[in-house]
């Protein structure tokens with residue numbers, strides 16, 4: 263597409279860092295992993311970060327180490343990426359979809375509390391589109407009912423929740439939190455993710471599970487020593503595990519991206535502000551709020567709500583024909599074909615359904631130009647006019 267929906271921002275520094283790894287003999291479980299994990303933990307003012315092969319892998323391991331399993335219910339939004347529900351199934355739990363707050367598009371704490379049953383084991387709170395969920399309310403609910411709180415910050419690296427100066431970064435609120443580094447994310451490693459936590463025992467177990475249940479020490483350098491087929495421990499497996507490791511090349515890429523994160527987030531915020539001004543004249547089009555109480559946003563995508571009674575498919579095909587990519591962020595999970603017939607999908611979420619069918623994500627990336635944004639805004643205005 264001439265103007266893509268997303269576009270990773272890779273500079274010579276990333277290319278040099280990955281190339282340097284390729285000139286060594288250590289391509290997995292080495293010093294880049296150790297450094298990336300330490301830097302991610304420090305950035306979030308947390309004790310531990312465990313890098314994994316994707317955000318989905320991180321969510322899966324997080325549910326496992328939180329003890330969520332067969333017979334348990336996990337409360338989560340339907341207005342999200344399908345991975346959040348898939349991982350609940352992966353641990354044989356039942357996803358319980360609940361409504362969202364129409365302004366922040368995050369879990370509605372009142373709906374969460376109403377959905378709690380004796381089988382509820384965890385709340386999976388997503389920081390949707392880089393806007394932190396109502397974490398204080400969700401933490402209080404989790405505490406009141408003895409539930410685990412898992413924060414999915416895959417879309418929100420660098421966001422903050424709380425009143426300054428005590429505001430904390432997205433990813434530091436749940437018992438565990440997960441980041442995602444897919445190429446459309448604010449920080450990319452190609453594929454990748456991380457689980458953030460305070461507890462050394464949980465971090466140790468996460469490191470073991472991502473590495474086929476090997477007996478990795480809490481200290482990643484110890485894991486690195488063991489992380490080679492030459493070590494005597496390589497074929498010792500203390501529990502059933504997975505291959506969710508993240509390569510040294512990916513970690514090197516992620517370290518440079520993390521160093522550049524604040525400047526990349528500033529570019530995204532500037533692009534969001536430009537869209538806001540350019541799209542303001544389109545009647546009935548609802549733009550995302552540029553600011554929200556007690557939150558600083560890490561702009562992941564730029565998603566608008568089309569005016570009522572506009573044919574979204576038609577708008578998308580008009581824009582596609584003009585070389586402008588768009589996305590349907592997000593079709594509700596409980597309405598996805600794969601979920602039809604599943605008990606969790608037999609739920610009515612009128613707010614989620616009414617909002618989701620109007621959503622359209624516009625091209626949004628660090629280096630999008632003002633000219634490109636102007637073209638998108640003009641094309642969108644015309645497409646809406648001819649799709650009523």
Ligand SMILES: Cc1ncc(COP(=O)(O)O)c(C=O)c1O
Nearest residue numbers: 316317318343345416442443444
């Ligand atoms: C909210 C959310 N959770 C989880 C994921 C899964 O991340 P990954 O694609 O790295 O597995 C994503 C990815 O887009 C996401 O947006």
